[in-house]
Amino acid sequence: MLATAPPAIDIRDLRVDYGNFIAVDDLSLTVPKGEVFGLVGPNGAGKTSTFRVITTLMQPTYGEVILDGVDVLEDLESARRIIGYMPDLAPVPSDLKVWEFLEFHADAYGLGSRSQRKERVAECLEAVNLTPQRNNWCKALSRGQTQRVVLAKTLLHRPRVLVLDEPASGLDPLARRDLRNVLRAIAKEGATIFVSSHILSELSEMCTSLCVMNRGKLLASGTVEEVRQQLGNNERGVTIALLRGHEIALDWLGRHEFVHDLRLDGERVSFGFKGTDETQADLIEGLIAAGVRLRSFEERRSSFEDILVGVAESNRLS
Template sequence: MTTATTTAPAIRVRHLWHRFGRFDVLRDVSFDVAHGEIFGFIGPNGAGKTTTIRVMSTLLEPLAGRVEIDGYDVTIDPDAVRKIIGYMPDHAGVYERVTVREYLEFFADAYRVPTAGTSYAVVDAVMELTDLTKLRDKLVATMSKGMKQRLQLARTLLHDPKVLILDEPASDLDPRARIEIRDLLVELRNLGKTIFLSSHILTELADVCTSVAILERGRLVVSGPISEIARRLEPPPAPAPSEGAPAVPAPSPSEVRGSPRPTFNAAGGSGWGAAAPIPTRTVKLRVLAPGEAVAAALTGMPNVHRVAPGPAHTVLVTYAGDDTMVAYIVRALVMANIGVSGVEPERNELERIFLEVTKGEVQ
């Protein structure tokens, strides 16, 4: 029997392989999940996400490799692992001819959760946490898909697991239900839970995940904190000026008014005439001025490559650089008396990472 250690990560996967017949579903997958993280496991359908989760949940033995949950090996100590995980499979069914409370009391007994006589204090606490108290006497069959997903999540919490393993928890949910599930996951993380969250819908992960692993065709493409991965994908910085050359600060609009003016291209083209460096990022600005005025204000600013109209009365500014460059762009607009009421990336960081590291291949 293996012994859990306080220094072990919440989840450790090393050189994991699995095969169905002659088909390799997983190929040498390795990653770690630290305690207290919401870890996003990302990949297209058929990438091997559910197979990995079934191995982690002790439902499937790996062909090769090792998986540990809080220091316990899933193959050697499956009973120990099951006591510390809460597993919620994709599209799991629920018993529908019972009430919410009866459903949770049944699983509390199945988990052998201690109760004082007929008092199910744990069930009451879990219903309160998942906002199901008002529905305690409601038949499960009459509940919406979102409420059933919430009920399944409540069921996984009954034995107070340290690690939650959730396979597509927001699948087929409407926008409100997705937001409610997302907020609940953040609350569970604040309570000290480690959450391993599988999905192929990046928008539901971008706001909650601290780290991710991206799987494609059974192979791990990249893993780690989102900010660290994004930094690794940044283009190398421009070479430093030679010794004795003056430093060139980001210019203000007044300093560049005599420079050639970029055109505001309603078709989304570059409109800059001369060839510019390859764009690296695009920021969406909600401004209180016409797009032409924005293009005029950003005339001649280094590393600004394109100004084009965006959706819903926004302007898209393509630039090379990091968040400091965004600050320079906003400052230039404010100094030109153009109000900026909103700033956001055209595409969130997780989507950018996914598109840059994957090839769109399927098994």
């Protein structure tokens, strides 16, 4: 029988206390290999504390973190070889050129012979699409380019697990798109990426799956759709335009268990719908089978940002 490969990241019952304050509360999470996995949560959710434990920078109060089968708390040295960590707003020295900055770190890591180190620097610059900027001063780079230089530095030792704290913060949409493409390409090469943000839409664009954390606790995890369902936000507003069968539609929808706030406005019928994608597909089929001539169907869902704002609001109120 084939042994199953361990997940890239396995966090079990993690707890981080600062004095009497619980910053991470009983967090358990598994990230399969090759994912771009997002960690989203409002300020103070416990994202950085979680990352600091994973990256061996801090001992947790309780719990285990296993990276690619290696226990981070038991075998620090092996864990550090697996991890690449890019902290929030990592600085780059302004008085070095891009290639000098990377070669300095390749030397510090002792990455093989001089020619091997140069080759690795070139590979990493290519991976982050910065080969044309290799001779530029670090201080002359844009914010997006600076993030990618730091990412190149983080890739030098071929980490299998990349932990990136808010890498897209402060980037314009174009720079975010560049970063997203670079991260996807890196994951395709086999690395697993664990990336945080407090902006959900940023991560939902970038990640294969994600989790939501709030006040140290895991609220939901899975694909974007699964997370939306787990957070109980599958409410949507629907407007249908009909050519015939308005009476039938009103009667049929009025008896549907997931439909509420039904309104007729000219040829259009609007209502709130609280069901899954499957039940919504059943609803469309049911309406047509009942004899309604449907011209169009339009749904409006709360954006992911609205959901997160709801989470943050509930913090403030409680």
